[in-house]
Amino acid sequence: MPHIPFAQIDRSWSLFLDRDGVINERLPGAYVTHWGQFVFLPGVPSAMAHFRSRFGRMVVVTNQQGVGKGLMRPADLAAIHDRMSTELVAAGARLDGIYACPDLRDQPHNCRKPAPALGQQAQRDFPDIDFARTIMVGDTPGDLAFGRNLGMYTVWVSGTEAPPPTELYDLQVTGLAELAARLGATS
Ligand SMILES: [Mg+2]
Structure with missing residues (x-):
């Protein structure tokens, strides 16, 4: 497992973050459908400012099949992301983009992580994103496999999910505050 080269990290590097369970509390077995x-x-906005x-x-790269299931409209998800972005800007943590996949898990050729679609979409918008100089942070095996599929360094946020196979991640942290401290x- 390669070590994350923290000392080398400068503005030529990119950070990809999963949302539920990394930025905000997961709702086990349910979806965040309104603000x-x-x-x-804890500590997430200030960690993201760092x-x-x-x-x-x-x-942010996030699977949101609650949209595909009809549990929320695309506009509901957009409203949540507008509020999240506003709060993060106020904390000094402006995002370059939020990439959400509304597809259902069993839909063929869907955009959900671990498929690389959301990463490719971000790189189309920001051609300076270099996946070899990118850290992907997530709480599920799908997030970490997404990072691996694109050649990124991977960080597992441990907590509510079962431990993923160790070959999927380069570093384990308890949350973004610990990653910022590292x-x-x-x-
Ligand atoms: Mg998650």
Whole structure:
């Protein structure tokens, strides 16, 4: 397993973040369908402000099949992401983009992680994203396999999910605040 070269990280690097279970609390077996259900995990906005100061690009990649299931409209998801972005900007943690896949899990050729579609979409928007200089942070095996499929370094946020196979991740942290501390943030 390669070590994450934290000392080399500068603005030529990109950070990809999963959403549920990484930025905000997961709702086990359910979907965040409105802003009232969205709760930032502890220390996340300030950790993301530190990431903003270190990485050239910072994007969110998120599977949201609640849309495909008809449990929320695309506009509901967009409203959640608008509010999340506004709160993050206020904390100094502007995102370059949010890439959400509304597809159902059993839909053929879907865009869901671990498929690389969301990463390719981000790279089309920001051709300076270099996957070999990208860290992917997620809480599920699908997130980590997505990162592996694109040649990224991977960070597993441990917590509510069962441990993924160790070959899928390069570093384990308890949350974004720990990752920011490992990157040298002083809070
Ligand atoms: Mg997640």
